[in-house]
Amino acid sequence: MNIQPGIVILWIFFGVLPIVGFLLGLRAPAMRRQVPLVLAFLAGIIPILSIYIPKVFLADPDIGMSPRLDKYLIIVAGFALPLGIVNVIQNSSRRAARREKGWPYSVVLLFGLFVTGALGIYGAVTGEGIGFRQDGTSTPFKWIEDNAFRPLQATIFALLAVFMASAAFRAFRARNTEATILLIAGVLVMMGRVPLLEFLTAPFPGLQPAAAQGSRTLGLLTEWIMNVPNSAAQAGIIIGAALGAAAMAIRVILGIERSYLGLEKGE
Amino acid sequence: MARGSPTFLDRLLHVDRRLIFLFVALSVTVPILVPLGLPVSTTAPTQAAYDYIESLRPGDYVWLSFDYGPSSAPENDPMAEGFMRHCLSKDLKVIVCALYPLGGLGLANNSMARVAAEFPNKQYGVDYINLGYKDGAEAVMRTLGANIADAFPTDVNGRNLSEFPMFGATPSKREDGMVVGHTLGIKSIKEVKVVFTAATGLIGEYWITLVNSQFGTPVIIGPTAVSAPKYYAFLSSGQLKGMLGGMKGAAEYEQLLIKNRPDLAELYGATKLFTATKGMDAQTGIHLVIILFILIGNVAFFLFRMREAKEGGR
Numbered sequence: 001m002n003i004q005p006g007i008v009i010l011w012i013f014f015g016v017l018p019i020v021g022f023l024l025g026l027r028a029p030a031m032r033r034q035v036p037l038v039l040a041f042l043a044g045i046i047p048i049l050s051i052y053i054p055k056v057f058l059a060d061p062d063i064g065m066s067p068r069l070d071k072y073l074i075i076v077a078g079f080a081l082p083l084g085i086v087n088v089i090q091n092s093s094r095r096a097a098r099r100e101k102g103w104p105y106s107v108v109l110l111f112g113l114f115v116t117g118a119l120g121i122y123g124a125v126t127g128e129g130i131g132f133r134q135d136g137t138s139t140p141f142k143w144i145e146d147n148a149f150r151p152l153q154a155t156i157f158a159l160l161a162v163f164m165a166s167a168a169f170r171a172f173r174a175r176n177t178e179a180t181i182l183l184i185a186g187v188l189v190m191m192g193r194v195p196l197l198e199f200l201t202a203p204f205p206g207l208q209p210a211a212a213q214g215s216r217t218l219g220l221l222t223e224w225i226m227n228v229p230n231s232a233a234q235a236g237i238i239i240g241a242a243l244g245a246a247a248m249a250i251r252v253i254l255g256i257e258r259s260y261l262g263l264e265k266g267e
Numbered sequence: 268m269a270r271g272s273p274t275f276l277d278r279l280l281h282v283d284r285r286l287i288f289l290f291v292a293l294s295v296t297v298p299i300l301v302p303l304g305l306p307v308s309t310t311a312p313t314q315a316a317y318d319y320i321e322s323l324r325p326g327d328y329v330w331l332s333f334d335y336g337p338s339s340a341p342e343n344d345p346m347a348e349g350f351m352r353h354c355l356s357k358d359l360k361v362i363v364c365a366l367y368p369l370g371g372l373g374l375a376n377n378s379m380a381r382v383a384a385e386f387p388n389k390q391y392g393v394d395y396i397n398l399g400y401k402d403g404a405e406a407v408m409r410t411l412g413a414n415i416a417d418a419f420p421t422d423v424n425g426r427n428l429s430e431f432p433m434f435g436a437t438p439s440k441r442e443d444g445m446v447v448g449h450t451l452g453i454k455s456i457k458e459v460k461v462v463f464t465a466a467t468g469l470i471g472e473y474w475i476t477l478v479n480s481q482f483g484t485p486v487i488i489g490p491t492a493v494s495a496p497k498y499y500a501f502l503s504s505g506q507l508k509g510m511l512g513g514m515k516g517a518a519e520y521e522q523l524l525i526k527n528r529p530d531l532a533e534l535y536g537a538t539k540l541f542t543a544t545k546g547m548d549a550q551t552g553i554h555l556v557i558i559l560f561i562l563i564g565n566v567a568f569f570l571f572r573m574r575e576a577k578e579g580g581r
């Protein structure tokens with residue numbers, strides 16, 4: 001068996017250390033804080049090192065520590081789902097038990113969760129899956145998805161158009177200079193994204209060429225708004241957010257930011 | 268505000284929202300029931316996306332990620348399916364996955380079944396494949412850069428990836444049946460010619476910042492209309508090869524396919540598909556209603572301010 005040193009190190013840190021830390025933590029509570037901080041430091045520093053020092057044991061796609069950590073991350077991300085399910089069950093069952101306002105909705109949510117989940121597990125256990133069967137028919141899980149989940153999601157999103165129209169009427173008013181600029185840009189973009197002039201002049205064929213030319217001009221204006229002022233503002237926001245995320249990542253790696261452990265600074 | 272019975276201006280300022288809802292309903296349903304066939308012009312980001320796919324050679328691998336849920340399916344479905352049709356029509360090899368947890372896999376299954384039925388000469392595992400859903404989008408993308416099989420060891424039906432010619436070593440046979448060598452399948456997403464992500468939320472951005480920036484794989488995005496403005500910054504920086512912005516972008520892509528690819532023109536013309544081009548009629552109607560109500564609101568607002576100024580001056 002070909003033992004790779006990088007992977008052995010990872011197993012020691014991410015397999016043995018948490019268990020040892022947990023066992024020691026039963027006697028010395030400080031270990032419960034120190035071990036997660038060490039793991040966070042390693043998980044943060046290894047991918048960074050693999051970029052700047054692309055040595056085989058760090059960056060190799062098959063045996064490198066950083067790609068191996070990415071695989072572990074998929075497993076860890078998978079555990080977020082059961083955590084979410086437990087949270088939904090706890091909150092909804094508590095609300096239903098206490099008969100809080102809107103509790104029947106919680107009962108419906110739990111019913112949907114258990115029925116859909118059970119059908120998904122049934123598909124996994126029997127091997128027929130959660131999509132189409134071999135003969136092209138839908139599995140029960142897929143039937144629920146197509147006939148309940150999809151229409152409900154689509155309905156909620158479709159209501160957005162209705163409320164947007166109502167909100168635009170009330171909020172989109174030229175109260176000051178900034179609001180006026182926003183209003184003009186918004187209306188121009190709305191006009192430029194659809195063939196509005198052709199739509200309005202449809203009963204008058206003679207006006208169609210002029211309408212088409214007008215639509216082209218509006219389209220170019222819309223693209224300019226999107227490409228120049230919008231793009232500049234978006235780039236600023238994206239760069240700012242990225243710098244903020246990088247700063248936060250450094251704080252986590254160095255153990256300054258500990259709120260993810262439920263700890264305050266200095267604890 | 269009004270004293271005594273409400274005046275016309277007061278009524279204008281406080282239009283009953285049910286009236287707005289009625290206009291919205293009419294503006295959407297009428298164009299769907301009676302299609303208007305309005306023209307669709309092409310914008311530069313969509314043209315760039317189309318041209319890039321056209322520049323690829325038969326046999327090139329492309330990746331299609333379903334990163335949206337049923338809520339935005341009317342916008343995203345036509346762009347994902349248009350992309351898949353374009354690629355299969357050009358004999359490109361399509362790898363499909365879903366990274367959006369709320370129904371992305373179901374949408375991928377439906378779209379793939381629909382489009383595959385339109386191309387009976389194409390073979391699953393040879394010309395296209397569905398890898399299914401995987402949780403943890405960022406981790407999945409980074410793993411794809413090392414080895415696709417590490418992120419997706421099996422396809423959506425649980426079959427090992429190495430069983431498929433697209434991923435495994437395939438004996439190349441001559442017509443007389445003699446094995447003359449082996450064709451190696453794809454291993455990493457770095458070998459893919461383009462990733463197309465039909466996206467809502469943040470997953471589309473991850474493809475750009477992780478896969479394009481770190482592995483150099485070109486990315487084309489199909490975002491919903493509300494998130495399209497954000498991606499113009501990535502287009503300007505060259506991190507995106509093209510973009511299909513919302514239903515408008517999807518309709519533009521469909522029109523390019525109809526105009527330039529006769530096989531697909533026949534398909535789009537003959538079938539009863541829900542297409543973005545049809546959806547644009549309804550979108551035009553709703554934009555008109557919103558603009559009209561904004562105008563009414565502003566006229567009423569200015570008249571109200573003028574009346575207040577006049578009353579204050581007395």
